[in-house]
Amino acid sequence: xxxRTKTALVLLAIFSMTAVxxxxxxxxxxxxxxxxxxxxxxxxxxxxxxxxxxxxxxxVKKGNCSDCHNPHTSAYGKLLAEDVNRICFTxxxxxxxxxxxxxxxxxxxxxxxKCHDPHGAKNKGNLLLAGNALCAGCHQNLAKQVxxxxxxxxxxxxxxxxxxxxxxxxxxxxxxxxxxxxxCVACHKPDTPAFGKxxxxxxxxxxxxxxCHDPHGSGSRGIIWGKPHxxxxxxxxxxxxxDPSSPxxxxxxxxxxxxxxxxxxxxxxxxxxxxxxxxPVVDKRSCQNCHNPHASRENALLKEPQxxxxxxxxxxxxxxxxxxxxxxxxxxxxxxxxxxxxxxSNLVSLLDNTNPIDLCGACHDWQRxxxxxxxxxxADKRNRNLAVDCSSCHSPxxxxxxxxxxxxxxxxxxxxxxxxxxx
Amino acid sequence: xxxxxxxxxxxxxxxxxxxVSHAAEPIKFKLLAPxxxxxxxxxxxxxxxxxxxxxxxxxxxxxxxxxxQYTMSGESWTPGPGIALPQxxxxxxxxxxxxxxxxxxxxxxxxxxxxxPSGEFKGYVDFAGIVQGNVxxxxxxxxxxxxxxxLDVSSARILVLDxxxxxxxxxxxxxxxxxxxxxxxxxxxxxxxxxxxQRRVYKAEQKSSSISPLSESLMEEVHFPTAIATDARGTxxxxxxxxxxxxxxxxxxxxxxRRLSMGWKDGFLRYPAQMCISExxxxxxxxxxNSRIEAFLITE
Numbered sequence: 075x076x077x078r079t080k081t082a083l084v085l086l087a088i089f090s091m092t093a094v095x096x097x098x099x100x101x102x103x104x105x106x107x108x109x110x111x112x113x114x115x116x117x118x119x120x121x122x123x124x125x126x127x128x129x130x131x132x133x134v135k136k137g138n139c140s141d142c143h144n145p146h147t148s149a150y151g152k153l154l155a156e157d158v159n160r161i162c163f164t165x166x167x168x169x170x171x172x173x174x175x176x177x178x179x180x181x182x183x184x185x186x187x188k189c190h191d192p193h194g195a196k197n198k199g200n201l202l203l204a205g206n207a208l209c210a211g212c213h214q215n216l217a218k219q220v221x222x223x224x225x226x227x228x229x230x231x232x233x234x235x236x237x238x239x240x241x242x243x244x245x246x247x248x249x250x251x252x253x254x255x256x257x258c259v260a261c262h263k264p265d266t267p268a269f270g271k272x273x274x275x276x277x278x279x280x281x282x283x284x285x286c287h288d289p290h291g292s293g294s295r296g297i298i299w300g301k302p303h304x305x306x307x308x309x310x311x312x313x314x315x316x317d318p319s320s321p322x323x324x325x326x327x328x329x330x331x332x333x334x335x336x337x338x339x340x341x342x343x344x345x346x347x348x349x350x351x352x353x354p355v356v357d358k359r360s361c362q363n364c365h366n367p368h369a370s371r372e373n374a375l376l377k378e379p380q381x382x383x384x385x386x387x388x389x390x391x392x393x394x395x396x397x398x399x400x401x402x403x404x405x406x407x408x409x410x411x412x413x414x415x416x417x418x419s420n421l422v423s424l425l426d427n428t429n430p431i432d433l434c435g436a437c438h439d440w441q442r443x444x445x446x447x448x449x450x451x452x453a454d455k456r457n458r459n460l461a462v463d464c465s466s467c468h469s470p471x472x473x474x475x476x477x478x479x480x481x482x483x484x485x486x487x488x489x490x491x492x493x494x495x496x497x
Numbered sequence: 498x499x500x501x502x503x504x505x506x507x508x509x510x511x512x513x514x515x516x517v518s519h520a521a522e523p524i525k526f527k528l529l530a531p532x533x534x535x536x537x538x539x540x541x542x543x544x545x546x547x548x549x550x551x552x553x554x555x556x557x558x559x560x561x562x563x564x565x566q567y568t569m570s571g572e573s574w575t576p577g578p579g580i581a582l583p584q585x586x587x588x589x590x591x592x593x594x595x596x597x598x599x600x601x602x603x604x605x606x607x608x609x610x611x612x613x614p615s616g617e618f619k620g621y622v623d624f625a626g627i628v629q630g631n632v633x634x635x636x637x638x639x640x641x642x643x644x645x646x647x648l649d650v651s652s653a654r655i656l657v658l659d660x661x662x663x664x665x666x667x668x669x670x671x672x673x674x675x676x677x678x679x680x681x682x683x684x685x686x687x688x689x690x691x692x693x694x695q696r697r698v699y700k701a702e703q704k705s706s707s708i709s710p711l712s713e714s715l716m717e718e719v720h721f722p723t724a725i726a727t728d729a730r731g732t733x734x735x736x737x738x739x740x741x742x743x744x745x746x747x748x749x750x751x752x753x754x755r756r757l758s759m760g761w762k763d764g765f766l767r768y769p770a771q772m773c774i775s776e777x778x779x780x781x782x783x784x785x786x787n788s789r790i791e792a793f794l795i796t797e
Contacts, residue, residue, distance in 0.1 A: 329631070353678075422786075459540040459787070460787065490761070
């Protein structure tokens with residue numbers, strides 16, 4: 075026997091032994107026939123009840139527990155094969171289209187279990203609750219409003235999914251199935267005489283319906299938003315728009331704030347008479363930067379609550395506020411106009427008074443809570459041109475320190491001026 | 498390897514290191530003496546505008562409703578007489594042309610006032626009959642050729658007028674913008690704008706009739722930029738009003754750093770409003786919240 079033959083035989087023997095041993099070990103750990111999907115139930119007995127539910131997640135139905143769980147070990151809770159916020163996307167990867175115009179926050183964050191039971195449920199799609207009750211779990215304020223509406227929008231009553239898509243919308247914002255008015259005119263035909271009459275003869279087929287109507291229903295006939303602009307409430311559209319018979323009927327009679335001045339002249343004059351104007355008041359969109367000209371759910375026809383409305387431009391202030399451990403209550407509550415004048419002011423930052431100390435004093439009796447000298451005659455030791463006022467020590471929106479001071483009250487605040495006491 | 502080749506490689510390596518270190522060298526702000534008072538020792542109050550050219554500095558002393566002039570010699574300056582006019586009770590932006598004529602935007606009337614070098618009222622910059630639509634200037638700039646660039650927020654455009662007041666160009670704002678607070682003209686004649694809401698710099702190239710983004714959105718780097726300035730090299734400086742600092746961008750709009758911070762003492766800022774940079778590299782900042790003009794020597 076040559077050396078080459080000997081080597082070949084040795085290698086063959088090693089290969090055969092390895093194969094046999096591997097085959098043996100595989101057989102040893104292989105599940106018994108028919109055990110898949112059942113072996114887990116030997117321990118997870120409570121799960122048997124779950125399997126009786128009418129709607130089951132496909133892997134559960136097939137008994138493929140290991141599609142989602144690693145039977146031996148995992149870096150994630152509940153022996154999941156992937157992070158709980160990512161695991162669903164391993165199969166349902168296209169749930170948010172690449173060019174989605176809006177997406178449900180819980181979907182983007184991978185919180186699928188907020189709506190779905192990953193194993194099974196009584197409701198189609200393994201939903202935790204059926205119909206609007208599921209959505210109402212998070213959108214509580216809206217659900218409360220819908221329940222209390224005197225004039226209801228019937229699709230809302232029948233189900234949110236009549237207008238909204240639950241995961242993401244490639245076609246519209248707010249998870250709408252289609253853009254407004256396309257979505258609305260599918261039911262409300264604009265070419266009918268009744269539609270024309272209800273809209274005072276104006277052709278609004280291509281207008282934004284939700285500029286006047288609350289799609290979720292309201293307390294006003296015609297589901298007009300709760301706080302309509304007086305001309306809208308009086309059906310006097312031609313007070314601002316050209317006559318319905320004119321070729322460009324929806325055009326307004328004047329541009330920008332000149333249109334609003336027609337009725338709100340005293341307020342406009344007052345606004346213009348102060349030193350500092352809020353620049354959006356005089357820009358191209360003017361009043362409509364903040365106000366909805368037709369109707370709103372907010373006071374003063376504001377487009378949104380103040381926090382999100384003001385925060386739309388002053389996002390940095392909201393970011394600062396959110397990061398602050400101690401927040402000034404009006405800022406936290408989104409009551410910006412408690413301290414700021416929204417149109418104009420004689421003070422910087424459009425503050426609402428002739429004297430910043432008096433502004434704070436309207437809520438805080440500073441003379442009682444503090445004996446520190448304050449006012450025009452008290453010079454700030456750090457800067458010869460400044461007098462000591464509330465903002466010398468306090469950051470008006472919030473800060474990381476108690477009483478929202480600029481610096482730590484115990485260690486750093488006082489020694490900013492009283493340097494001789496610095497440790 | 499030949500000796501000559503070794504020398505060449507060594508020189509290239511040294512040159513490379515020097516070039517890299519130079520490129521990465523930060524821009525420094527060296528504090529100079531701040532300006533607190535006018536010629537009579539009265540304090541400045543909430544200034545919002547500064548303009549510097551040659552050896553002079555013009556300040557919009559907004560809170561006191563007047564303009565202040567200073568003449569620089571070296572690192573010190575001599576206050577000149579103040580200018581107070583009934584047509585200019587709340588100056589918020591200032592500029593000077595090559596003849597020493599002053600332009601000032603009045604925040605209350607929102608009109609640009611023309612003042613001669615002696616402090617006499619010369620009239621308003623009049624847009625009637627020159628352009629269509631309403632004009633509300635938010636800011637303006639005078640370039641080295643005395644052309645006037647007006648940021649018109651009412652009709653969403655930039656108006657460029659020649660020294661005689663004739664309309665040269667009208668550049669509409671781009672479709673997607675937040676709110677433009679200020680503009681400047683760089684040494685090459687390009688117009689730069691700062692969008693306070695989108696926290697982004699836009700650019701309209703010389704003779705172009707459109708505006709396009711220059712920088713990325715600077716959400717992480719700046720809070721609420723309200724003014725913009727450039728130096729002779731084209732470096733861009735953004736005045737971060739709510740962040741009480743200065744953000745530096747390269748000529749291409751890339752982020753290069755952030756300088757200064759919030760405070761009351763000299764060298765700090767509180768709600769700064771505008772900034773100008775003189776030919777010798779001195780930066781003047783209208784430190785509104787601290788009621789003073791801060792001065793820094795910028796070194797690169």
